[in-house]
Amino acid sequence: MQRTGQGETVQGEEPTADNLYDYLLAPAARTPDKAAVVEADESGTLTDISYRQLAALAEQYTQTLELLGLEVGERIVVEAPSCAAAVALLLACSKLGLAFVPVSAQMPDNRLMTILTSLDAALYARAHGPGRPELPWAGGTARFALSGLSIDKAPARPTRRRRNVLALDTAYIIFTSGSSGRPKGVVMSHRAIVTFLRAVIADQLVSQCDRIASTSPLQFDFALFGIGLALGSGATLVPVPRTCLDSPRRMVTFLRKARVTQVHGVPSLWRPLLRHDAQLLKQLDQVRSVIFAGESFPLAELRRLQQMLPGTRLVNGYGATESMAASFTEVPDPLPAHQRTLSIGHAHRGAEMILVDSAGRAVTRPGVIAEIYLRSPALFSGYWNDPAATAQVLVPDPLQARHGHTVLRTGDLACLDERGELHFVGRADAQVQIRGHRVELGEVESVLAQHPAIASAAATLVPRGGEHVLMAGIVLKDITAPFDEPAALAHCARHLPAYMTPRRIRPLADLPLTENGKADRARLARLVTTAA
Numbered sequence: 001m002q003r004t005g006q007g008e009t010v011q012g013e014e015p016t017a018d019n020l021y022d023y024l025l026a027p028a029a030r031t032p033d034k035a036a037v038v039e040a041d042e043s044g045t046l047t048d049i050s051y052r053q054l055a056a057l058a059e060q061y062t063q064t065l066e067l068l069g070l071e072v073g074e075r076i077v078v079e080a081p082s083c084a085a086a087v088a089l090l091l092a093c094s095k096l097g098l099a100f101v102p103v104s105a106q107m108p109d110n111r112l113m114t115i116l117t118s119l120d121a122a123l124y125a126r127a128h129g130p131g132r133p134e135l136p137w138a139g140g141t142a143r144f145a146l147s148g149l150s151i152d153k154a155p156a157r158p159t160r161r162r163r164n165v166l167a168l169d170t171a172y173i174i175f176t177s178g179s180s181g182r183p184k185g186v187v188m189s190h191r192a193i194v195t196f197l198r199a200v201i202a203d204q205l206v207s208q209c210d211r212i213a214s215t216s217p218l219q220f221d222f223a224l225f226g227i228g229l230a231l232g233s234g235a236t237l238v239p240v241p242r243t244c245l246d247s248p249r250r251m252v253t254f255l256r257k258a259r260v261t262q263v264h265g266v267p268s269l270w271r272p273l274l275r276h277d278a279q280l281l282k283q284l285d286q287v288r289s290v291i292f293a294g295e296s297f298p299l300a301e302l303r304r305l306q307q308m309l310p311g312t313r314l315v316n317g318y319g320a321t322e323s324m325a326a327s328f329t330e331v332p333d334p335l336p337a338h339q340r341t342l343s344i345g346h347a348h349r350g351a352e353m354i355l356v357d358s359a360g361r362a363v364t365r366p367g368v369i370a371e372i373y374l375r376s377p378a379l380f381s382g383y384w385n386d387p388a389a390t391a392q393v394l395v396p397d398p399l400q401a402r403h404g405h406t407v408l409r410t411g412d413l414a415c416l417d418e419r420g421e422l423h424f425v426g427r428a429d430a431q432v433q434i435r436g437h438r439v440e441l442g443e444v445e446s447v448l449a450q451h452p453a454i455a456s457a458a459a460t461l462v463p464r465g466g467e468h469v470l471m472a473g474i475v476l477k478d479i480t481a482p483f484d485e486p487a488a489l490a491h492c493a494r495h496l497p498a499y500m501t502p503r504r505i506r507p508l509a510d511l512p513l514t515e516n517g518k519a520d521r522a523r524l525a526r527l528v529t530t531a532a
């Protein structure tokens with residue numbers, strides 16, 4: 001449907017431009033009464049929001065936002081859990097060409113202020129609930145819920161010049177902490193995200209009968225992936241309330257009650273279940289597939305998960321926010337006993353991952369570690385207001401420089417196996433040099449996790465007397481058992497060269513995690529240092 005510029009649409013015609021609103025609400029025409037999003041309230045009561053109801057809520061939000069006369073490209077910062085109202089606000093922003101910038105209620109005030117200020121956001125909209133009384137934000141503010149969107153303070157903005165929303169316009173911006181620590185805004189256009197979703201849905205990752213449980217906070221694009229996969233395929237999104245994630249029993253009870261068939265989550269989502277209540281996993285007989293992403297799934301834990309979910313397809317979703325993702329690879333069932341690394345396979349339809357060495361040459365021989373470059377039509381537009389950082393990662397295609405293509409330099413290291421599939425090795429910047437040797441922290445962690453008494457492990461470097469020493473934190477399978485550090489160190493010495501053996505190994509109650517549920521090596525370094 002062609003937009004007249006006033007935001008109206010001429011009914012009947014297929015949308016010409018890629019737009020996330022048109023793409024995600026297409027099922028509303030075919031199956032209006034089908035559940036689009038399952039809402040859980042505090043008491044745990046589940047309510048279905050149909051595609052028709054979601055479209056109506058999005059329309060209601062659109063009308064309220066339209067009165068503000070915001071120009072295409074203005075930024076709306078949205079503080080909410082993954083829920084129907086947040087999805088409706090994402091749709092309303094997409095329809096008006098406003099950039100949806102999700103943040104979580106757990107984000108510290110100063111980081112939120114940094115994001116609001118660097119974006120010069122037009123509006124800071126938060127889902128109903130306890131606010132942030134001390135937030136010194138002088139811009140536009142709003143609150144929203146299933147009942148509607150109310151503007152508390154209108155932004156002072158020049159009126160909209162009324163132009164169409166283009167496929168190149170920004171659909172959303174995700175802030176990642178980035179290894180440098182300074183938050184970078186990953187700007188994704190409508191064309192990038194719709195192209196990506198069309199490709200992965202064409203790769204049969206989901207069927208429209210699926211009920212997809214999403215467990216990541218909205219500020220993590222794994223949550224947006226769940227929204228896109230569910231609605232783009234006409235399936236049903238089931239956001240899992242944070243309160244259900246802290247207890248294995250509550251999580252399993254929720255997944256069963258919501259009749260979930262596909263579960264999305266980072267590897268650490270499964271750790272408490274695997275450690276304390278693995279038997280509960282047998283109750284998830286309706287779960288047909290699990291998609292994990294964000295970091296390598298420790299193989300010992302992955303094997304255990306596979307045993308407890310017989311017949312369930314486990315999919316390794318690899319990629320970066322700068323392209324949403326790159327590949328989805330089914331874990332072989334059973335995972336061969338000798339396998340030490342996980343395959344990240346081949347890129348999704350329409351994209352290609354290539355290995356490039358430090359001299360800019362393609363690596364095609366198996367077993368050679370080199371950097372992954374991603375060729376794809378679904379790449380991000382750039383980092384918000386940071387052309388220098390953008391130029392570091394959106395680089396000329398090293399294998400076809402003259403064509404003018406730009407490719408994504410992922411900063412990830414991988415190597416090819418005999419079948420031409422890529423295996424993830426680690427982050428180039430997590431590669432550490434110890435006494436002149438290159439050390440893969442991931443390799444130290446996987447050796448530690450093979451120790452019979454150790455459930456999971458994380459390694460990091462801590463400054464010590466002018467140099468950096470390798471330290472490790474571990475979680476015991478039996479936290480009541482005394483930890484035999486010399487035995488664990490001897491285990492490492494048997495499997496690793498001396499320079500890769502940790503100086504100390506510290507037992508911890510849990511491995512520290514980032515807000516997105518990944519191993520937090522910076523926090524680990526502080527923990528193991530103080531414990532020393």
Ligand SMILES: Nc1ncnc2c1ncn2[C@@H]1O[C@H](COS(=O)(=O)NC(=O)C[C@H](N)c2ccccc2)[C@@H](O)[C@H]1O
Nearest residue numbers: 221222225293294295296317318319320321324325424
């Ligand atoms: N399956 C992996 N094995 C091993 N290292 C990994 C893996 N998935 C990421 N990573 C790492 O995480 C980095 C990207 O981090 S990120 O930008 O925060 N994005 C994510 O973690 C999630 C990603 N956008 C995504 C969203 C939705 C579906 C799949 C993937 C990658 O460059 C890898 O280093």
